[in-house]
Amino acid sequence: GAVVSQHPSWVICKSGTSVKIECRSLDFQATTMFWYRQFPKQSLMLMATSNEGSKATYEQGVEKDKFLINHASLTLSTLTVTSAHPEDSSFYICSARDGRSWEQYFGPGTRLTVT
Amino acid sequence: AQKVTQAQTEISVVEKEDVTLDCVYETRDTTYYLFWYKQPPSGELVFLIRRNSFDEQNEISGRYSWNFQKSTSSFNFTITASQVVDSAVYFCASLPPNAGGTSYGKLTFGQGTILTVHP
Numbered sequence: 001g002a003v004v005s006q007h008p009s010w011v012i013c014k015s016g017t018s019v020k021i022e023c024r025s026l027d028f029q030a031t032t033m034f035w036y037r038q039f040p041k042q043s044l045m046l047m048a049t050s051n052e053g054s055k056a057t058y059e060q061g062v063e064k065d066k067f068l069i070n071h072a073s074l075t076l077s078t079l080t081v082t083s084a085h086p087e088d089s090s091f092y093i094c095s096a097r098d099g100r101s102w103e104q105y106f107g108p109g110t111r112l113t114v115t
Numbered sequence: 116a117q118k119v120t121q122a123q124t125e126i127s128v129v130e131k132e133d134v135t136l137d138c139v140y141e142t143r144d145t146t147y148y149l150f151w152y153k154q155p156p157s158g159e160l161v162f163l164i165r166r167n168s169f170d171e172q173n174e175i176s177g178r179y180s181w182n183f184q185k186s187t188s189s190f191n192f193t194i195t196a197s198q199v200v201d202s203a204v205y206f207c208a209s210l211p212p213n214a215g216g217t218s219y220g221k222l223t224f225g226q227g228t229i230l231t232v233h234p
Contacts, residue, residue: 032220043206043224091158097220104210104222106152108159 002028004096006107013084013114021079021110023094029074030096034104035067038091050077074099084114117142117209121225128197129233136192136228138207144168148210149183149190150222155203166190197232204229 003026013019023033032051036044048064050056050071058064066088068080077096081088093109118141128134140149151163164174166183174181178195194201207225 034221041229043226044222046221049221093158093160095222104220106160106162108157111158 002026002096002098002103002105004030004094004105004107006092006094006110008110009108010111011113013112015085015114016083018080018082019084019112021081021092021094021112023077023079023096023107025075025096025098025105028096028098028100028105030077031074031099032097033071033077034095034097035069035077035079036093036095038093038109040091044093047079081112084112086114088112089114117144117147117211117223119207119209119223119225121205121207121228123228124226125229125231127231127233130199131196132232133193133195134197134230134232136194136205136207136230138190138192138225140188140190140207140209142209142211144211146212148212150206150208150210151181151190151192152206152208153203154206154227160206163192194230197230199232199234202230202232 005024007022035047037047038044046059047062048056048058048069050069052071052074056069071077091109091111094107095104097104120139147168149166153161171183180193182191204227206227208222210222
């Protein structure tokens, strides 16, 4: 089956620094990728939708200057959390939609802890 | 906009018991997809099933079964003879049709049900 990877799987950073999370579709071309955030014991909240070669579309309430999304190729999207603060600590999950089959596949998630 | 409600926040059962996880959805779309995902403690979402709104047939896969009823806007999930490995958070989700618009491709998740199966 289709595989989506995320790197890193977990990261600890200091407050004020920036962290980049990568989402890759390994065996298909992803025309669209989605980024979700999940706080402990809560559901997944969609942050933004990124289409290859264009600007990401952010959900209401998500700061686009804080969560920079780049979808430069059909197999890679990155989420950069800029000037991270402890409240940004969360589980970030990406999903990628196969451009041919329209199926959506989830990555394994990245656990971010900001100290 | 779509909405998915999983009223059961937490369920606790003893191994070998049957358990049903409820899911109620709201949508104005005439066609849509419904999903169930399992999220074990590792965090990775595991796809369980996708159902097209046109297909109201119940489905069984091993110990798992799903009951889709459009009349009550429900898509319930039953685990028969539960096992400790079934302990996880289960999410129901809906997806509008691939017809463009602002909801294009966006999954709407329910709040999740934490299932704990005790030995």
